[in-house]
Amino acid sequence: MVATIALPRLMRVGERAFEQLPLLLRELGLSKPLIVTDAYLNGTGRIAQAVEMLALSGINAGIFADTVPDPTVDSVMAGVRSLSNGEYDCVVGIGGGSPIDTAKAIAVIGRHGGVPADYKVPHVQDVPGLPIIAVPTTAGSGSEATRFTVITDGSTDEKMLCAGIAYLPIAAVIDYELTLTKPRRLTADTGIDSLTHAIEAYVSQRANPLSDRIALAAMELIAPNLRRVFDDGNDREAREAMMLGATLAGMAFSNASVALVHGMSRPIGAHFHVPHGLSNAMLLPAVTTWSSQGAIPRYARCARAMGVATDDEGDQASVARLLKELTSINRDLQVPTPAAWGISAERWDALVPVMTRQAIASGSPANNPRVPTAEDIAIIYQQIFA
Structure with missing residues (x-):
């Protein structure tokens, strides 16, 4: 290629x-x-x-x-x-x-x-x-x-x-x-957005050797500093690492494309006016859990780049650590579920079929290492609601 x-x-x-x-x-x-x-x-x-x-x-x-x-x-x-x-x-x-x-x-x-x-x-x-x-x-x-x-x-x-x-x-x-002056919620949401960019670029079916290197470098910068900038917005060292990591993650996904998280995230933002980074954060743990079986070695490498798994751990164990870390990040950075954000269950349920169609039409789910059906996407939407 x-x-x-x-x-x-x-x-x-x-x-x-x-x-x-x-x-x-x-x-x-x-x-x-x-x-x-x-x-x-x-x-x-x-x-x-x-x-x-x-x-x-x-x-x-x-x-x-x-x-x-x-x-x-x-x-x-x-x-x-x-x-x-x-x-x-x-x-x-x-x-x-x-x-x-x-x-x-x-x-x-x-x-x-x-x-x-x-x-x-x-x-x-x-x-x-x-x-x-x-x-x-x-x-x-x-x-x-x-x-x-x-x-x-x-x-x-x-x-x-x-x-x-x-x-x-x-x-x-x-x-x-x-x-340096950005508030905690914006800092958290944009930070998880950049982490999502790096992970999706690395596991995308359109990944290439250059985007791989850039995506891993982005994860190495972002993962250790997400909580630091959330806890202390004036932490200049962490802010600098996050800024560089976000730019590298942008380079990576621009040259490899994003995948299922972004495909499902855009309809949430459009229909419920959830900020883009926050809707990505709502989805990232559940989508990664579903997708991981399609590219276990790749997700394991993400875990190692993020510093939550070591080189001597097996791939399955490393992926388990990654999934645990993504859930932990959402908890520590106070990411709400759609329900906690104030979306009604009735309106969410009514729009799941529409959001599913729009997610597929975006083309991003086709880049996912495990390509979902419409039914798979609908189930994930229901899982993340509350």
Whole structure:
């Protein structure tokens, strides 16, 4: 098998890397960015800092700060209109996965026209839009290093996966200091999201030797530090490890794909507005338990990379340790079940058939080491509810 690997062209990685954003744009020959962010970040002064830094370098930036969690068609098209009002030569996404995913869609649709539904899989968008620069402020989505974006169609509650090289940022700024102020719940959910990315990339049927190496490195960074950043958000060493691990996990799944957890997670987010990382966390132990028999040696290697099993333990014992650890992580990071999160049993049961169809249609379950039937997926949905 020949793997096609795609990564950002340039990356600034490390403490205070954010301050090099103007230099990065200059190196890329860009001079008029549209900054895409959210209202919260815009209100913290962080975006004003970016605009001021850019202005001092002779770069005049516009701002679109109306992104929403789990980007919607309406928010993307509002951003496209904002883009059309200026002669922008690039889009800079600053924030978590939602602002960066929104920036990606704006950059493509702003150049090529249409609406997000025109770009959902099986369509693959490799012809580039405007250049995308990503500045993540959470250690989770890995969107700064992926060739995907996910946009929600509010009329159908469908999370549309859009894929292609056009969505891969040409550059990224990876500065862990941007995560120091993030609250515990967001820290936990984004952290488990990044761990899920690494595990699914490694066990995916589309894994390759390079994605394997990157995914294992991501697990080695994330697993020992999840609880540390949850317990102490100012633990700079742990924050730095989580930020790097999240980016590596993004690189891994962008080049190997995700699997059943993500396929089942997207409908939960679309129908019940559960944050993406949290819906992944709700699913990860149960899906891994079901899937593990399809790739015992691979899941065992995940356990060893995470430091919960040793090299001299057998594969079955290592997988058992992995499953125990994933359950323990959810308990220690206070991950609620769908029921505890406030979803009614009646509505959940009514939507299980719809969510099952949408999960299968996403294509991600087909990458799973053990490919589920619709009945298997429905059973897992019922298992995780309470």
